[in-house]
Amino acid sequence: MIPFGNEQPRRPEEKGPFVFRLYVVDEGPSSARAMANLSAICKNHLPDNHQIEIVDLLQDPRRVLSDKILATPTLIKLSPAPVRKIIGDLGEEAKVLLALGLQQRTT
C-alpha cells in the first residue's frame, strides 16, 4: 500500500487518458495550491496520460450554478468512469490518489 514515487505505476493507459477539470478562483491561495498539487500528482502518476482543463470561476461565474460548484477549488475527474468530485486544495495526496483510483495501481 505504500506508494513508491519513482516506481513506474501500472500502465494507466489501459483505461485511456485521465481527463480532469479543475475549478479555481484566480488569485485564490488555495486555488494556486490545488493547481500545483494536481500537476505534481499527474506528473508522478499519470505522465503523458492526462488532460487538465482549468475553469476560472471569476472569469466564467455562471458555471458555478450550471456545474454545481460549491467549493473552490473543486477537481472533477471526468474520465475514466466513474466521475469523481474532490474538493479542497488537494494537499492530502493520499486521499486524492485513493479517490482517483490511482493508489491501488501503484502497488
Place this chain on the structure above:
Amino acid sequence: MGSPTENQDVAGLHKTPTGIEGFDLITGGGLPRNRTTLLLGGPGSGKTVFALQTLVNGARQFGEPGIFVAFEENSRQILINAASFGWNLPELEKKQLLFVDAKMRPDVIKAGEFDLSGMLAGIKAEADARGARRIVFDAIDVLLTLLDDRSAERREIYRLDDWLSESGLTGIITAKSQGDDPFVGEGYGFMQFMADCVVALKLRVVDQIALRYVQVMKYRGSSFAENEAPLVIGASGMEVADISATTVAPETSQARVSSGVERLDAMLGSGYFRGSSVLITGSAGTGKSILAGAFAEAACLRKEHTLYVSFDENPSEVVRDLSSVGIRLGPHVKSGVLRMHSARAEASSAEVHLMKIKGIVREHQSRCMVVDPLSAIVKAGGALTAGRVAERLICLAKSEGITLVCTSLLQGAQPLSEETPVQISTIADTWVHLTKISQAGERNRALSIVKSRGMKHSNQVRELILSDQGIALADVYTAGGDVLMGTARWQKEAAEQAEQERILAEVEHKRREVALARVELGARIEALEQELKQKQAEAERSIGAEARRKLDLAKRRKELEHSPSAKIFKKRPDNSQGAGKKTTPGRRSPKGDGQ
C-alpha cells in the same frame, strides 16, 4: 425597551420588510436593508420557513427577486415542504426566485482546504443578472461543519459577510443553534458580532404542545421590541403575534345587542354593548354554554354572521345539546349565518388556535362570536401563553367590532370563588357569573352580573331556570340571610301565594258578611217602616174619626141651638160634651190638634 414605531432609526438605516405579519412591527419595518441578518434557532424552530417567506413576500409583494441557497436541504425538498403554504413557488421560481442547491453530495471527497469564493462569485453573477435584492443562505452550519476547522469557519463567515455587504443584497443567514438558547454551543459568537441583526427562533414544548417564539436579540442602529413574541406557523406561513404592538382602537358603540335572554337584557339595561366582550364564568354544569348559545341564536335571528368556536365538542353535539333547552342553531348552520368551528384544545398551541379563528372571522365576516370555553385554551400550552392569547382574542374581536361572548370554566372545589383561571376578567367588558347553590338537598343555578362596564346593571342574584322552553331568570328570595332557590324558592312562593289567597278569602268573607248584614238590616228597616206607616195610618184614621165626630157634634149642637128645643139643654152645655163618648188619651189637648 424600544417601541416598535417607524422612523426611530439612526439616519441612513433602511429596512427591508419581511412581509411576515407582526415581525415587521416588532422590528420597526423589517430587516436591515443591504445588510446581514443572522437567524438562529434549534431544529424545527422555523428558520427555513422564515427565510423562505421573506423571499417569497419580497418577490410577490415588494417586487424584489431573491435567491435561496440551500446547504442542507435539496431545493426540491424545500419546494415540496413549502407547497402547503400556497406560495406558488413553481411559478415564482421561473423569474423571481432562484434556488441554489448547495448541498454537498455524500460522494464528494474533501482533500484539503477550500473556500466559498468561487460559489459567491457565481451567485453574484446570477444575482446581478436577475436583479435580485434578497438572498438567503440556509443552514450555514452544515457548510461550516465541512470546513472542519475553526479558523477556516471564521474566515469563510467573514468572506460571506464581506461579500454580502459588497453585493448590496439584503441577506439572511440561518444557522442551527443547540437547544433554546442560541448562545449555547457551536460558538457562533463571532457570527452574532458580525451580523447587523440577530433573530432567534425558539421552539419549546410545554405540556406536549409546541410553542414557537421569535426574539430579536440585536439590531444594530435600530430600536426593536426585545421581548419574545409568539410565533405561529399556519396554513399560509408564519405569523408573529405582536403583543406589544397590538393597538386597540375600536369604535366604541352605544348600540346594544340582545343576550338572548330577555330578563338578562333587562338586568343589563338592554343587553350587551355591540362590539364588547362578555365573559361568562362558572363551574361545570352551571349553564355557561347555554347562555352563550342563547346569545348565538339571538344573533342568528338578527341575521348577523356568527362564529361559534367550541373546544373539545363537535358542532353536532353543540347543536344537539342546545336544542334540548329550546335553542335551535341547526337551521342557521345550514343557512351559513352561523359558522361552527370545533377544535381540540390540546391539538395545537393557543397561538395556532387564535390564528385559525382569526382566519375564519375574516373569511366569514363574523359580527358575533362565541368561544366556548375559552378556558380550554389553558390546556393548549400553559396558562401564561393562554392568558395572552385570550387577551389577544378579545383585542381581535374589539378591533373587528365583533361582539364576543366567551365562557370560562372555573376549576377547583371553590364554586364561589370568582377568579378566572385565565385572567381576562379585567379586560372583558361584562362579566356574568353563574354558580350552583347547594341547599336543602338540591343544586340550583344562580346568575349574577359581576361587572358590566359603562352600563347600569342589576346587582341582584337571579335564579337561572332551564327548560325545554328555553332560559328564564327568576327572582330569588332571601330569608334569614339565605338565598332561596329551587324548591325552597318554590315553597316560599307557594307559601306566599297561599297567604295571599287566605287574605283575599278573608276579605271576601268579611265583605259578604257586611253585605248580608246590610240586607238584614235593610229588611228590618223596611219592616219597621211598614209598622210605622201602619201605625200612622191607624192614628190618622182615629184622628179623622174623632175630628168627624167633633164636627158632627158641633153641627148637631148648632142644629139644636136653632131648634125650639134647644133652650132646654142650654142650661148645662159643658157636661154634655164628653159624656158617653170614646175619647182619645188624656194627654191630648181638648182641641185634638196633636196629630
